[in-house]
Amino acid sequence: MADPDLRDLDVFVAVARTRNFRRAAAEIRVSVSSLSQRLRELEERLGVRLMNRTTRSVALTEAGELLLSRVAPALRDVGDALDQVRGLREVASGRLRINAPPPAVDLVLAPMVGPFLQAHPQVDLDLVSESGLVDIVGAGFDAGVRYGEHLAQDMVAISLSGPQSYIVVASPGYIARRGRPKHPKDLLDHDCIRARYSSGVMHDWEFEKRGQVVKVDPPAKLISTNMELAMRAALDGVGIWATIDGYVGEAVKSGALVSLMEDWCEPFPGPFLYYPSRRQVPPALRAFIDFVADWRKREMRST
Numbered sequence: 001m002a003d004p005d006l007r008d009l010d011v012f013v014a015v016a017r018t019r020n021f022r023r024a025a026a027e028i029r030v031s032v033s034s035l036s037q038r039l040r041e042l043e044e045r046l047g048v049r050l051m052n053r054t055t056r057s058v059a060l061t062e063a064g065e066l067l068l069s070r071v072a073p074a075l076r077d078v079g080d081a082l083d084q085v086r087g088l089r090e091v092a093s094g095r096l097r098i099n100a101p102p103p104a105v106d107l108v109l110a111p112m113v114g115p116f117l118q119a120h121p122q123v124d125l126d127l128v129s130e131s132g133l134v135d136i137v138g139a140g141f142d143a144g145v146r147y148g149e150h151l152a153q154d155m156v157a158i159s160l161s162g163p164q165s166y167i168v169v170a171s172p173g174y175i176a177r178r179g180r181p182k183h184p185k186d187l188l189d190h191d192c193i194r195a196r197y198s199s200g201v202m203h204d205w206e207f208e209k210r211g212q213v214v215k216v217d218p219p220a221k222l223i224s225t226n227m228e229l230a231m232r233a234a235l236d237g238v239g240i241w242a243t244i245d246g247y248v249g250e251a252v253k254s255g256a257l258v259s260l261m262e263d264w265c266e267p268f269p270g271p272f273l274y275y276p277s278r279r280q281v282p283p284a285l286r287a288f289i290d291f292v293a294d295w296r297k298r299e300m301r302s303t
Contacts, residue, residue: 160271163269172255174240192241192242
């Protein structure tokens with residue numbers, strides 16, 4: 001015979017505590033007849049009488065006293081646990097795991113981290129920076145960050161920033177020594193600073209001008225995924241570097257680096273935060289989504 005479920009035990013505890021069928025029925029919001037039926041079925045399942053009842057009184061049997069002493073505290077613990085879980089819907093807390101490529105971390109997420117954690121002190125952020133594509137569900141992440149061309153169709157995606165641009169730069173010393181390229185194919189005759197991703201792939205450099213797309217595979221004088229090293233090498237005149245404008249804006253403004261072929265570097269959409277479903281979004285992730293929406297509104301107002 002099947003074991004009793006929690007509803008049967010709730011009925012028993014309510015009657016045992018109130019010693020009154022009507023008060024117990026009102027307390028757990030069932031009819032008196034339904035409550036009485038459940039109690040009878042519970043006794044039949046257990047094979048013992050739990051209560052002696054008359055039209056005027058209810059008294060626990062020895063078996064009923066034993067069951068009450070063990071079950072009532074356990075049901076309180078279950079109720080407390082459920083209340084705690086429901087409370088998570090109201091307060092953002094716990095660990096939030098996000099996977100993102102280094103440029104998105106450096107240029108978009110980094111300024112958000114401090115303000116977000118200050119606004120939500122009960123959230124712990126685990127932000128993993130890696131260039132390779134990751135199955136965020138299989139790897140245990142709450143969300144990921146990617147650029148539009150790498151987003152899966154079944155994901156919910158929200159924009160994290162405005163448009164970004166690639167920029168091609170070199171030091172004034174390098175340009176004085178090797179000349180200034182004017183067309184992407186000119187890069188084939190220059191030393192370049194390039195990146196090889198964790199997959200082993202070294203992507204072509206892609207340029208676009210008025211709908212014309214040109215891809216080149218220029219010679220690599222230096223290969224590195226470390227942005228600080230690539231920046232240092234560009235400043236030292238090692239070669240030409242193609243990167244996202246946010247990394248070199250100050251260096252270009254100061255004249256330490258020179259922007260090249262600007263007419264071939266058209267803007268593209270910034271990165272997106274993506275996650276698997278709109279249903280029952282974890283509270284910490286929901287808080288971050290709302291934070292991003294507010295951040296973007298303030299960002300657009302300021303620009």
